[in-house]
Amino acid sequence: IMTDIIKPRRDLDTAIALDYIPLSLQYALDEYISSSSDSTSIMLDKLTSTLINNNVPSNIVAQQLPIFELAKSKNIKLIACSPEYVDITTVRQEGIQNVNQERRSNYVVDSAGFIEWTQDPKNRMYTDKSLLKDFVPLDQKDAPANFFGERILVHESISTTIAKYAV
Helix, strand or coil: CCHHCCCCCCCCEEEEEEEEEEHHHHHHHHHHHHHCHHHHHHHHHHHHHHHHCCCCCCCHHHHHHHHHHHHHHHCCCCEEECCCCCHHHHHHHHHHCCCCHHHHHCCCCCCCHHHHHHHHHCHHHHHHHHHHHHCCCCCCCCHHHHHHHHHHHHHHHHHHHHHHHHC
C-alpha cells in the first residue's frame, strides 16, 4: 500500500507525516534520512532510541519501523507533527492558555482563525459527533472542554506542520 501511496505525482515531493512524534524531534528524523546508507541499521537504532528516550511509546515506534525503513530507502522526508507531550498534558489538565506561548504559536499559525472556528455554531455538530465521542475522563476533574482542547491542539499542530511543509 505504501509503495502506491508514495508514487511520484507531477514531480512533487512526497513526505510522510508522523502524528505521534513531537516537533522537537524533527532533527532525529532528518538525521536518520540524511545518513549514509552504510550506517542505516545503526542510525535506525539511534532513531528508535532517541524517540523512546523522549517518551514516544515504544510499541508505536516498533510498529512504525517498516515506515522508517521505507522512507530511508526511498529518501522520503519524515515530518514530526505532534505537539510536545508536556503541552498535550497541560492542555488536558489546565487548558490551552497555560501552554508556552512560543510553542503554542508553532502549533497554531492562525490563532485568530482557530478561535473563530471553535466558536462558530456550525462547529458544534463536529465537536459533538466527532471529537467528543471518544471522551473518557482521566479523573474526576477532567471535563469534555479539556479533551476538546487537547484534540484540537493536536489536529492544529498536524495541519500547521503539513501546511508549512507544503509551502
